[in-house]
Amino acid sequence: ELKVEQNPLFLSMQEGKNYTIYCNYSTTSDRLYWYRQDPGKSLESLFVLLSNGAVKQEGRLMASLDTKARLSTLHITAAVHDLSATYFCAVDMGSGNTPLVFGKGTRLSVIA
Amino acid sequence: DTAVSQTPKYLVTQMGNDKSIKCEQNLGHDTMYWYKQDSKKFLKIMFSYNNKELIINETVPNRFSPKSPDKAHLNLHINSLELGDSAVYFCASSPQVRAQETQYFGPGTRLLVL
Numbered sequence: 001e002l003k004v005e006q007n008p009l010f011l012s013m014q015e016g017k018n019y020t021i022y023c024n025y026s027t028t029s030d031r032l033y034w035y036r037q038d039p040g041k042s043l044e045s046l047f048v049l050l051s052n053g054a055v056k057q058e059g060r061l062m063a064s065l066d067t068k069a070r071l072s073t074l075h076i077t078a079a080v081h082d083l084s085a086t087y088f089c090a091v092d093m094g095s096g097n098t099p100l101v102f103g104k105g106t107r108l109s110v111i112a
Numbered sequence: 113d114t115a116v117s118q119t120p121k122y123l124v125t126q127m128g129n130d131k132s133i134k135c136e137q138n139l140g141h142d143t144m145y146w147y148k149q150d151s152k153k154f155l156k157i158m159f160s161y162n163n164k165e166l167i168i169n170e171t172v173p174n175r176f177s178p179k180s181p182d183k184a185h186l187n188l189h190i191n192s193l194e195l196g197d198s199a200v201y202f203c204a205s206s207p208q209v210r211a212q213e214t215q216y217f218g219p220g221t222r223l224l225v226l
Contacts, residue, residue, distance in 0.1 A: 099157035
């Protein structure tokens, strides 16, 4: 059974600081997704990582994937308040049109 | 031109009632899903349909019955609602072939059972 673990689950960070969210998964997969969810809203896709060593960046967020270590990271650079949200990583169960298994989410709060 | 839409957005009902949630996608995707997000924000797959056929049915009570009249629609009917069914239900879709695309999520239906 595929399990996805995120840590930390809660993160309070000051504006301007850097931090990394970790996502470990238990079985082989080369498709990993990061989503953002604002309170009361739906899930917004941030990154799709499809191969070992994949790195993608958008603004202050950078995601990477190490399929051998079964680890993805979401790095936040110089955090701003607008980044406050819950971040989920999710792993594809199989062939690309199969359901996603989600981590429990990291609730990020950026404070002044 | 919403990609994945759900109705209703909010649903408040009494225990024991039967209710339905509708989902439509205009992305031309072949695969649709229902996910449940509980009060702790945990997201879990309930059902997966590919071209109107059920392909995955996770451990979900049989009070929940999905129906896909065509590949653009996936509805969820819930019988004899219980307090524990209170959650946010998200519909999602994705293309069939292994593609460099994510799954697209609807806005969610917030169900509260009293």
